[in-house]
Amino acid sequence: MAQVPATPKMRRFSLLTAARLFGPDLLLKNSDLQASERAALTLRSLKSPRAPENPTSIFLIPLVGPHHVGDWQAVCLRLTATLRSFIAQTDPNWRVLICGQTSPDLPDDARITFVPFTEEIEGNDKWAKLRQLCETLPTLGIAQGYAMTFDADDLAHPALVEEMHTRRAAGGYLMSQGYVFDVGNNRIALAAPASAAQPLRKPFWKLCGSCAALAFDFSSDPNAETARIRESTQHEHRMFPYLAKLAGRPLSPLSGPKALYMLNHGENFGARRGRVSFKQRFAERFEVTDPETLARIRQDFALD
Template structure:
């Protein structure tokens, strides 16, 4: 006889809550915590990058998504409607030399989670999206059509240097790209986690315990969610715009090395630009 899982573990949580079948009408919810105006080096850049990120959502081939942006300050130049919602964050940001290189996104994500728990009532997939990354226009359609009831992670994508327009492959190692890393290893905008508020707020327990982004599929499996990879290059990880946290910490060198070692050939780079609608970036 198999022993019962130890109380308080993800396995115990999963055993007590077998997943319901999908409603057949899931949506993808994007949670976007945004750096405050006080903490930003250049607030106009932050707002512009957010607008570009939201543009990649509005370009989705499926309309079954919503986005929630949480910040101390309401970003300028954003169209707010039934799909894109601003959630004010009431805690004043105290900026210092120490906090300027730290995230304050955990509490902002909790604000978004609380709003969903109060208002959603249905099922779908929660995607924690950085406010500067771009998604393939077919991503939402794949998720809501395939609807595996467990979640998805992005294995393949690209790194984009906004200073030069250089594009690098991200995905499993291959003969052409022997030094490649998977997208989920390098970028936090890389997983869509299953939720079902028909079962109440407890559905957020695995999401809150997702851990580091590279560990998400393994962690979710312990909660009974066998996530699957998106079967195409599904996102762009943007660097070099001045507001990326790694760049703020003076640690962009590793990304520059990655770009050099995994650079796309010119023909493939043009294809990627077309796939993602990149028309106003420098050509490298």
């Protein structure tokens, strides 16, 4: 199962404009919509978004299989660090679902669940695992909250869940700011929207898949809610803001860097596809050099 191609930018603009001017029902009559667009428009036609009450954040982690990596133990160690960043959350109302062929040793925490993956797929099976994770969501008995895909080698800031639950954004959240950690070169950079001083800088959500938390409400129309999350995850992460707007649930930026993306550590899938080098150049260009800031980052994300 391959990643679904992104909708061209001009078509995204035209569909968003048409949805705003004419409503979703007319657009749903089109036969050339992507499954993600159809799911987004269907949800938009059913109900208006509302802030979740007593939310639980659910993090969806597709875990690479041992047959796809050169050092399975290193993969397990990085996953443990990721899970520890959730255990360190100041708000305890979270769950983690991990989908993979082989379950590593997991921390003894009832909020962490392993979902076995048994499909035989040649090549990158990440998208099939994400689909299975999304279809598991409504079985957890959690009515409202946020669903966020998260890579097994990224780290969450300890205040991530607390901010999402305190603000209770009706549509969800987008990581416009975050840190990029080039492990091989021990270099940390800040990803954030471009500015006059940094015109070539990029927001975090354009660099890392651990970037969007989608609000859900399974108390009504759970099938539509599940389909919207499931089909959104089948695309590259740059599609998340567009699909959220198409669903009538725009994403709110978080207040600051609430995730850290680790690259150049030896087992990135992007490296095997030749896609990490530009991110290493990004980390070099936008490196954080202030000693106090670096010390705070390393403490917040338990890098030492």
